[in-house]
Amino acid sequence: MKKLKVIELFAGVGGFRLGLESTNGYEIVWSNQWEPSTKTQHASILYEARFGSKNHSNRNISEVKTSEIPDADVLVGGFPCQDYSIATTLQNSKGLIGKKGVLWWSIHRILSEKKNPPKYLFLENVDRLLKSPSHQRGRDFAIMLKSLDDLGYAVEWRVINAADYGMPQRRRRIFFLGYHKSTQIYKSLKKSNKAEWIYKLGTIASEFSVINDNKSPKTIEIKDDLVEISNNFNKNGTFSIFENSGVFINGQAYTSKTTSNYNGKFTVLSDVLQVDSVPDEFYIPLEDYPKWEYLKGAKKEIRTAKSGFQYSYSEGSMIFPESPNKASRTIITGEGGRSASRFKHVIKTSKGLRRLTPLELERLNMFPDNHTKLEGFSDTKRAFFMGNALVVGVVEKIGKSLYDKICS
Structure with missing residues (x-):
């Protein structure tokens, strides 16, 4: 060939x-x-x-x-x-x-x-x-x-x-x-x-x-x-x-x-999820649920800029948690890290709500499992790679x- x-x-x-x-x-x-x-x-x-x-x-x-x-x-x-x-x-x-x-x-x-x-x-x-x-x-x-x-x-x-x-x-x-x-x-x-x-x-x-x-x-x-x-x-x-x-x-x-x-055949989010061995750090603590719900939810509120100027702010709601029976939303570079975010993916499991792992993000881009796993590279960096990938x-x-x- x-x-x-x-x-x-x-x-x-x-x-x-x-x-x-x-x-x-x-x-x-x-x-x-x-x-x-x-x-x-x-x-x-x-x-x-x-x-x-x-x-x-x-x-x-x-x-x-x-x-x-x-x-x-x-x-x-x-x-x-x-x-x-x-x-x-x-x-x-x-x-x-x-x-x-x-x-x-x-x-x-x-x-x-x-x-x-x-x-x-x-x-x-x-x-x-x-x-x-x-x-x-x-x-x-x-x-x-x-x-x-x-x-x-x-x-x-x-x-x-x-x-x-x-x-x-x-x-x-x-x-x-x-x-x-x-x-x-x-x-x-x-x-x-x-x-x-x-x-x-x-x-x-x-x-x-x-x-x-x-x-x-x-x-x-x-x-x-x-x-x-x-x-x-x-x-x-x-x-x-x-x-x-x-x-x-x-x-x-x-x-x-x-x-x-x-x-x-259509591949959906549930098809790429890890069944077991997901580290505890990917699970969202119960006390953080309200923060995630607020960020993912619809808003119509008055906000104040650093200059002191007040303005009306509104946005629609995001699906929360993600639907396991559809293809996932687009991965972004800020997918990693524990902090609450409007745009990070969150799924519902028998153990509670959790974020996606680097391996799952790789699968969503159809990369080989653990392609981005390298000693000294954080999960946040691995997520960043996939947010930039095709x-x-x-x-x-x-x-x-x-x-x-x-x-x-």
């Missing part, structure tokens, strides 16, 4: 790697993980403990020379959601350079500087990317699409809620694939009926089926230069013009709102479909 070589950026604790390597069709030839806000590089340490230190970089990717990164077939990564606006125009062949520290431009730099750039891209982000920033809805995604277009890539995207396809967590993320113009997939996409690609023929649709309502996709022309897009795209627009699915090629976006179509099962399915399309 041919192995596709992969560069893994913003690797975290290896969710992309786990998903891709489980298909046996991919080999990670270089990886990078750097957390700028912490002295101890916990995620990188864990990554090396699980996959080895060979060809792994723990340096700020913006400071890594492109010449140090090996050639590969595929570049993957779940890059941070930031402000992608254009900062400067340089009067040289490199053209546009984005704001310093915005990591999308590190991907752009690698693709533009490599003599043999990766032919395929597989990227992930939070779904609000499609409607950011608030004063120019969809501008950031338009900048990405056009910057990739300028580098010779077509793009296919979909917002996927893992739970809609039988996975144990309601986690919505945008996944997008890039195809270089030298590839057969690019040529097939260019010739295709774009609606058929979005609904049936595309790499994502092949594994994540949607209801085909035969609606024609909305078309959006994005042919301005990046500075113009940055300054004026959908200026003061109330809504994003991008739907949850689409393709972009040669300056033209085709986008449709799609609905999942899945008839398989659902491995989604990567595995898209990776399988991409491999089949490349190698068939």
Whole structure:
């Protein structure tokens, strides 16, 4: 079986790697993980403990020379959601350079500087990317699409809620694939009926089926230069013009709102729970129940800001405790620790109410049991890892479909 070589950026604790390597069709030839806000590089340490230190970089990717990164077939990564606006125009062949520290431009730099750039891209982000920033809805995604277009890539995207396809967590993320113009997939996409690609023929649709309502996709022309897009795209627009699915090629976006179509088995919260051996520290003391009930409950009250200003505050109730018969809510980075929280998961057991364990959080992201367990790493840190991670099962399915399309 041919192995596709992969560069893994913003690797975290290896969710992309786990998903891709489980298909046996991919080999990670270089990886990078750097957390700028912490002295101890916990995620990188864990990554090396699980996959080895060979060809792994723990340096700020913006400071890594492109010449140090090996050639590969595929570049993957779940890059941070930031402000992608254009900062400067340089009067040289490199053209546009984005704001310093915005990591999308590190991907752009690698693709533009490599003599043999990766032919395929597989990227992930939070779904609000499609409607950011608030004063120019969809501008950031338009900048990405056009910057990739300028580098010779077509793009296919979909917002996927893992739970809609039988996975144990309601986690919505945008996944997008890039195809270089030298590839057969690019040529097939260019010739295709774009609606058929979005609904049936595309790499994502092949594994994540949607209801085909035969609606024609909305078309959006994005042919301005990046500075113009940055300054004026959908200026003061109330809504994003991008739907949850689409393709972009040669300056033209085709986008449709799609609905999942899945008839398989659904995994629910109770399926991932530890049956026994849960440490006492995860159980909530009876005297703390009122605190949790207040935070989880509906509120309509007057609050006072630090400045002394009073304001009306209201919010709806959360399900408390969690329903064991549904996929879980989205894991967040603050899931760990004993303190009461509106957003932490709480389940009801025969011994009383308790929080979720790190192992259960790993299962909700479809990681191997105890993947984040390492001497000296707290349960809170392990929970933080999972709050930042992606659902491995989604990567595995898209990776399988991409491999089949490349190698068939």
